[in-house]
Amino acid sequence: MAAGGTMSGISGDAVVSVRDVHKSFGAIDVLGGISMDVGRGDVVCIIGPSGSGKSTLLRCINALVPVDRGEIVVAGMTVTSPTLDKLALRRKVGIVFQQYNLFPHKTALQNIMMAPIHVLKRDRREVEELARQLMRKVRLSGKEACYPGELSGGQQQRVAIARSLAMKPEVMMFDEVTAALDPETVKEVLTTIRELAEDGMTCMLVTHEMGFAREIADRVYFTDHGVIVEHGPPKELFGSPRDPRTREFLEHVL
Amino acid sequence: MSRPFAVLLPFRPGDGLAGIAGYRADRRVAAGLALAAGLILVHAAAHAATAGAKPAILETLWRWTPFLLGGFVWNIVISALAMAVGTALGFLLGIAQISQVRAVRAPSWFATQLLRNAPWLVLLFYCMYLLPFQLHVFGTRIGIPDWLKAAFGFALPVMAYVSEIVRGAIRSIPAGQWESAEALSFTRSQTIWMIIIPQCLKRMLPAWMNLYAIVTMASVLANVVGVSEGLTAAREMLAAEQRVELLLPVYAYVLLWFFAYCYPIARATVFLERRWAVAH
Numbered sequence A: 001m002a003a004g005g006t007m008s009g010i011s012g013d014a015v016v017s018v019r020d021v022h023k024s025f026g027a028i029d030v031l032g033g034i035s036m037d038v039g040r041g042d043v044v045c046i047i048g049p050s051g052s053g054k055s056t057l058l059r060c061i062n063a064l065v066p067v068d069r070g071e072i073v074v075a076g077m078t079v080t081s082p083t084l085d086k087l088a089l090r091r092k093v094g095i096v097f098q099q100y101n102l103f104p105h106k107t108a109l110q111n112i113m114m115a116p117i118h119v120l121k122r123d124r125r126e127v128e129e130l131a132r133q134l135m136r137k138v139r140l141s142g143k144e145a146c147y148p149g150e151l152s153g154g155q156q157q158r159v160a161i162a163r164s165l166a167m168k169p170e171v172m173m174f175d176e177v178t179a180a181l182d183p184e185t186v187k188e189v190l191t192t193i194r195e196l197a198e199d200g201m202t203c204m205l206v207t208h209e210m211g212f213a214r215e216i217a218d219r220v221y222f223t224d225h226g227v228i229v230e231h232g233p234p235k236e237l238f239g240s241p242r243d244p245r246t247r248e249f250l251e252h253v254l
Numbered sequence B: 001m002s003r004p005f006a007v008l009l010p011f012r013p014g015d016g017l018a019g020i021a022g023y024r025a026d027r028r029v030a031a032g033l034a035l036a037a038g039l040i041l042v043h044a045a046a047h048a049a050t051a052g053a054k055p056a057i058l059e060t061l062w063r064w065t066p067f068l069l070g071g072f073v074w075n076i077v078i079s080a081l082a083m084a085v086g087t088a089l090g091f092l093l094g095i096a097q098i099s100q101v102r103a104v105r106a107p108s109w110f111a112t113q114l115l116r117n118a119p120w121l122v123l124l125f126y127c128m129y130l131l132p133f134q135l136h137v138f139g140t141r142i143g144i145p146d147w148l149k150a151a152f153g154f155a156l157p158v159m160a161y162v163s164e165i166v167r168g169a170i171r172s173i174p175a176g177q178w179e180s181a182e183a184l185s186f187t188r189s190q191t192i193w194m195i196i197i198p199q200c201l202k203r204m205l206p207a208w209m210n211l212y213a214i215v216t217m218a219s220v221l222a223n224v225v226g227v228s229e230g231l232t233a234a235r236e237m238l239a240a241e242q243r244v245e246l247l248l249p250v251y252a253y254v255l256l257w258f259f260a261y262c263y264p265i266a267r268a269t270v271f272l273e274r275r276w277a278v279a280h
Helices: A054-061 A086-092 A108-118 A124-137 A153-165 A183-198 A210-216 A234-239 A244-253 B020-050 B057-096 B102-116 B120-130 B146-171 B175-183 B188-225 B230-241 B244-278
Strands: A014-025 A028-039 A043-047 A069-074 A093-096 A171-175 A202-206 A219-224 A227-232 B134-137 B140-143
Touching (some): A028 A054, A054 A069, A054 A093, A054 A171, A183 A210, A219 A234, A219 A244, B020 B244, B057 B102, B057 B146, B057 B230, B057 B244, B175 B188
Parallel strands (some): A043 A219, A171 A202
Antiparallel strands (some): A014 A028, B134 B140
């Protein structure tokens, strides 16, 4: 199936388009018909109680988890197509996880360099230069030779962000990237994400940092039990939530 | 830290006493050395009391030492080769056990279980009779000596144990490592060889060294199928000397050699287990 040819009813400039996506694990419905569009350069935050399917949604978007029903199109590639080139898709979509998942047997710099060299087959010297540049970007110059075990959680998470950026993705997804961090290192990771967003990177964040979501997001989606309860600009969603479930959730976390 | 070969450890009635680990280790060295040396000395002393003109037992042992060591070297050669071959094949078998293809996974699992649960001596006999004594390669005849066949015989169970060690180590790597490799577009085989296996090596080394010590000790079984090694040398020496009172000291002396070779390996294993239990 030709990618791009089947842009069924998706607004022209959407980088990520999700249409009525359903997913269940056995008897548990995790996603019950999710739809959303993310335009180029948009910053979208997804909030909601634990187990509401936020992380699963991100995993569906880069095909780590197959969907049961519905359609997802990312940068012109139909993720839900059976002929999807998964590797090609994942080059366009970076994801950073809560547990950083750096490769512990490689230094920070090597962690960043591995995928461009071995997956994209790019020249090693060129990649090393890019990796050093990215280390500067996430404010970790001087830590290139450190192993993940020698870095703090916040530093590891920033290396993980740099590692994802080295693939030059079109979309970056962040799955509760600050949830496992000490409070004092949360800020440095959020700073990195803020700078990325300011550079025009398309970002999708699953987060519990409401203050950050309010500040950075163009749009906020509130999910509960696998459906989007309501969405809108952060000022509206946080300032005057319409749905009682949203109100209740915000009362709990704010 | 798990100990895959816990049966080899001595019975410990008061387990849980503070600081028992160091104490136990020292006691084990002392016990091992005392047993071997004691056996030799007791027999030497008993003999000295009754013997007439024949040379003393310790002197006899000393005189035969180069010959006995010449035999013992074969235990090391056979076990080292068995480990090399068994490790290489076992590695592949272990990785095949986690294959996504059922047609690969199932036979690998079966082969591993079969070889792991077969008596080593049976596998050894099997190899002695299964392998030809010579090969024809491009018109040249290449003989396969018995010790080489024995090494392959031991390589079979080694392969099965290594297969299990590899499979267990791979399973112990957190799922997040697979997930992030997948998200970075690594293929499955790239993920296994570049990301998962390098992290497994540290986890596997203690169990692998333990296996090596066991294979070295088991290599005397080659004697049963007619391969010359340390125990053969001991028997030849006894046959040449024709002295009944030498019987126990000679076997104790051979035991001492094995102990001297294998105990440092066991200690190094414990050391690495402790050191790598904390770091990651």
